[in-house]
Amino acid sequence: MKGNEAAAEAAIHAGCRFYAGYPITPQNEIPEYMSWRMHEAGGVFIQAESELAAVNMVYGAAAAGARAMTSSSSPGISLKQEGISYLAGAELPAVIVNIQRGGPGLGNISGSQADYFQAVKGGGHGDYRMLVYAPNSVQELWGLTMLAFDKADIYRTPVMILADGILGQMMEPLYLTPYKRPKLPEKSWALTGCKGRPAGVIKSLYMGEGELEARNAVLQEKYKVLRKKEVRFESLDTEDAEVVVVAFGIAARLTISAQQRLRKEGFKVGLFRPVSLFPFPEKELSALADRVKRFITIELNAGQMVEDVRLSVCAKGAEVAFYGRPGGATVAPEEIYEKIREVCSAS
């Protein structure tokens, strides 16, 4: 199955019955798939007149208690930022899929990872964060999309799947693992008609003295919990590693073959892959830096996550090299191999 279709079908499996989208390459298979699949599943598909409209349709549907999703690619995600900030401010659960492409501006349509900052540092205005998951295979995209809906409901927060054009367009065998619904909190806050109960209010506007600060305190508390409980990562051969490569999403996938090759050649190289980009696995990386002093970060951008890696390990006296190529470039495993090898031989 193609990555884009897997994300769409995973959403259906997870009980998403509201999807609003807008055309942009390379994520078009998601709205196209949803346009017929939602009908079949008894859900709602809307093609909006713009990304701004699509994300606000999701805002409306989420407020009404629906499991709602929208998707786009980088320039379109930029247009959705206002809506994402409102979703975070109003504490509404929603899933946003970003099949990243090269930027800035119109860029091009090939895969990229240049929206890391936008996704994890808050591309919209205000002090907000959202859960960000970075899958590195179609199978993981499947699983994380389903998980995203649960986490969105549990924490009443927008969750972003930060994938990229390579993953979105890639076809891989996929186990359609069933969705297991965990125990989820009741959506007692949803605006479903207030007959027989007190009227609910969903808003992100707080004009009263001290109201907004209090609201922000609540949000910050939530982000603290996310940082504590929702860190996800994967490590490969890090136990005895002398050099650790840090990469997320498709860059990590590209790195595996280089890392394995170096292992065979006798270099003690490990791979650390953050799966949740917010919260970032800073403690885990920091712990790794007690022993490992040489890191290299590989990204399909000009250097974004590397800042978080440095924040996590530099205090422990570790050094962090970076190799990445910005939007428009495709990185080959051989290049990654060379760069890691340079770090290995630098001692």
Place this chain on the structure above:
Amino acid sequence: MSTELKLKELSKKEDLFTHGHRMCAGCGAPIIVKMVLLAAEHPVIAANATGCLEVSSCISEYTAWKIPWIHTAFENAAATISGVETMYRAYKKKGKMDKDVKFIAFGGDGGTYDIGFQSLSGAMERGHDMLYICYDNGAYMNTGIQRSSATPRGADTTTCPAGSVIPGKPQRRKDLTRIMAAHNIPYAAQAAPSHWLDLMKKVRKALSAGGPTFMNIISPCNRGWRSKTDDAIALSRLAVETCYWPLYEVENGETRLTFKPKTKKPLIEFLKPQGRFKHLFAPENEQRLKQLEADIDAEWQRLLKESAG
């Protein structure tokens, strides 16, 4: 220098949209752009919304445009040209510029009817001296044939696929030309590349109106319409002759048909050669086909009435 709108004269003029673009074979858009730029009597500065035309005419360091041309995001062609035009007026006022320059924005139907509608409406209301040209191929062709609000009722697209439940797009298309005329701008018109003289006359009128003007030009797309590659002009002609795409102008509030077929051809002559309407000819979709015919006829009758007044 004014050139007479005669083929012999026009053939001596330099093409300002030229080789090097990578539009599909049989695409209507480059033909339209060529005609528009040939009709212009002054230097033109153009803004272009993201879409087929923009993507295919500025690949890497190549450009097919022999005029100052600025690309902008999908929703912003009218806003961007507003900025350029305003700066030009400021320069002129300060005596830094004396040349007469015309400003044109190009956008497809997605970038005009849908996401760019707000900036288009704003530019028209503010009254910039500009012409906005929508090349309307009836869907988001650049991203893979998704429906737009210009897609006619019943057409099959990748986000309103014709199947057993829904026979193509359920909604009627937005009547954008009329909406633009309702901005009470000096000139709004509909044109078609098959009727080149009519199209070019309209461009001249629009560019000399001295205010915000709008033209909606039908642009056959064989990829999205599922038609033959060499059918663009024939289909454009059929669109006009079946009154699917009436040629008319609204000048200072007065509606005038610029082409009235002696006998209106049946709509199916326009629909039949297009794969996007194929399912409408199945017996179970007879009602849908009738509905589409009724849509088109109602618009034609309204135009007849308005232009007779």
